[in-house]
Amino acid sequence: MSASRISRTTDELGPDEPGPGSDELLAALLDGMDAALCAFDADGVITHWNREAERILGWTVGEAVGRSGFAGWAARAEDADEVQGRLMSVMHAPGRQVHEFALVRKDGGRLLVRTQSAGVRSTEGKPAGVYCAFSEVHAQIDLERAIALSEALFEDASWGVVLVDVDLRPTVVNSHAARALGAGRTTLLGRPLGEIVVRGVEELEGALQHVLAEGAPPAPAELWVTLRTPEGGKGERRRCWRSGFLRLASPLTEEPVPLGVGWLFQDITEAKLAEQEASQLRFRGNQLHRAGRTAAECEDPMEAAMSYVDFALAGFADHALIDLTVGDHPARLVRAAATPAGSPGPCLAAADAAELPVRYAQGHPALQCLDRRGSVRASASATGTPTSQEWAAHRQWPQDSVHALCTVLRSRGRTLGVATFLRGPSRSAFERPDAVYAENIAVRVASAIDLALALRGGG
Numbered sequence: 001m002s003a004s005r006i007s008r009t010t011d012e013l014g015p016d017e018p019g020p021g022s023d024e025l026l027a028a029l030l031d032g033m034d035a036a037l038c039a040f041d042a043d044g045v046i047t048h049w050n051r052e053a054e055r056i057l058g059w060t061v062g063e064a065v066g067r068s069g070f071a072g073w074a075a076r077a078e079d080a081d082e083v084q085g086r087l088m089s090v091m092h093a094p095g096r097q098v099h100e101f102a103l104v105r106k107d108g109g110r111l112l113v114r115t116q117s118a119g120v121r122s123t124e125g126k127p128a129g130v131y132c133a134f135s136e137v138h139a140q141i142d143l144e145r146a147i148a149l150s151e152a153l154f155e156d157a158s159w160g161v162v163l164v165d166v167d168l169r170p171t172v173v174n175s176h177a178a179r180a181l182g183a184g185r186t187t188l189l190g191r192p193l194g195e196i197v198v199r200g201v202e203e204l205e206g207a208l209q210h211v212l213a214e215g216a217p218p219a220p221a222e223l224w225v226t227l228r229t230p231e232g233g234k235g236e237r238r239r240c241w242r243s244g245f246l247r248l249a250s251p252l253t254e255e256p257v258p259l260g261v262g263w264l265f266q267d268i269t270e271a272k273l274a275e276q277e278a279s280q281l282r283f284r285g286n287q288l289h290r291a292g293r294t295a296a297e298c299e300d301p302m303e304a305a306m307s308y309v310d311f312a313l314a315g316f317a318d319h320a321l322i323d324l325t326v327g328d329h330p331a332r333l334v335r336a337a338a339t340p341a342g343s344p345g346p347c348l349a350a351a352d353a354a355e356l357p358v359r360y361a362q363g364h365p366a367l368q369c370l371d372r373r374g375s376v377r378a379s380a381s382a383t384g385t386p387t388s389q390e391w392a393a394h395r396q397w398p399q400d401s402v403h404a405l406c407t408v409l410r411s412r413g414r415t416l417g418v419a420t421f422l423r424g425p426s427r428s429a430f431e432r433p434d435a436v437y438a439e440n441i442a443v444r445v446a447s448a449i450d451l452a453l454a455l456r457g458g459g
Contacts, residue, residue, distance in 0.1 A: 196227060
């Protein structure tokens with residue numbers, strides 16, 4: 001059934017009359033459109049009615065074309081004159097008019113529709129009819145809500161929204177995401193994510209590829225990434241993003257055609273760091289408690305001191321050194337205990353033959369610790385030394401050491417020596433909370449060493 005019927009066939013149009021099949025072509029074009037379309041001639045008679053109009057109201061082309069207005073079938077009698085008058089008024093007015101009407105479906109149900117109508121002129125410029133497109137109001141409202149939601153997401157949302165194409169390159173970035181990524185919204189478009197994310201880009205791109213292939217995961221993912229600082233800045237920024245993903249597909253095709261992925265994220269770095277810090281504090285407190293119970297069972301106070309060091313090393317450092325002071329002006333340090341240099345193992349007291357002064361160069365972190373009577377942190381990367389091995393060897397430390405934390409050992413108002421904790425390249429540098437933990441360990445170790453020295457006649 002065609003989308004329209006021609007009421008008469010004449011030759012009065014002359015040589016400019018459209019060729020054969022033009023009406024069928026017009027009907028096919030109208031039927032292929034997603035909008036409901038109808039048209040009236042100058043007398044208000046319906047001349048065109050497409051399939052979408054048939055779907056919405058239920059009236060077929062044969063039932064609609066040729067009728068005069070909507071009276072008696074598609075509109076209630078009390079509404080018909082008003083509907084017809086408002087629709088046909090556009091024929092004598094410029095531009096387009098938008099109206100909302102209650103129409104009647106073929107099954108008797110009422111339906112609120114929104115119409116957009118415009119007048120049609122003849123070749124002489126005279127009013128010749130009205131063209132009208134209409135849709136269900138709730139569908140239009142749903143569309144407007146979707147547009148409003150989209151605009152809100154990309155302008156006012158308090159979380160990042162990024163749309164990436166199938167090549168995993170950003171195509172749309174909202175303001176929040178641009179700030180989080182440290183770049184302008186337009187400068188991010190089309191750039192590989194690896195230009196912005198220094199570390200963690202493999203996990204992020206892996207998640208996006210999984211969504212393209214398999215669909216959205218059932219729950220948000222927490223991704224740790226390291227970002228380049230904004231232009232002009234130095235260093236890097238490590239952030240944790242709670243991310244959700246949506247696979248985007250074209251709604252205009254029968255078979256879904258992938259358009260990319262919608263990536264929504266919130267920065268939860270501060271909360272995660274606080275959570276990690278709390279977990280770390282619980283673990284370290286538990287280690288000190290266990291160390292205290294073990295030390296209480298040791299008959300030798302020096303053995304008790306070593307047990308504190310062994311428990312402290314778990315999750316904290318790779319090596320530990322205990323150097324005790326000998327003499328006063330100037331004080332010298334001798335090695336009292338150490339963990340194995342080449343492999344992991346317990347902290348063991350040094351043999352008697354090893355009680356020779358440790359040859360620490362001037363400015364050594366352990367000597368600085370004695371002078372300041374406080375903690376000193378040092379890292380190979382901050383010294384400009386060509387290699388970390390040279391840095392460690394110069395300080396008489398195991399060659400795999402790249403980070404150090406020296407803490408003074410004090411008991412009963414006396415300085416007994418220095419405890420040094422060392423980390424390898426797989427660990428991060430010591431920070432202020434680490435120094436606090438080391439100081440707590442040093443108090444217990446110093447107390448046990450002080451007791452051992454007293455029992456040996458050295459206190």
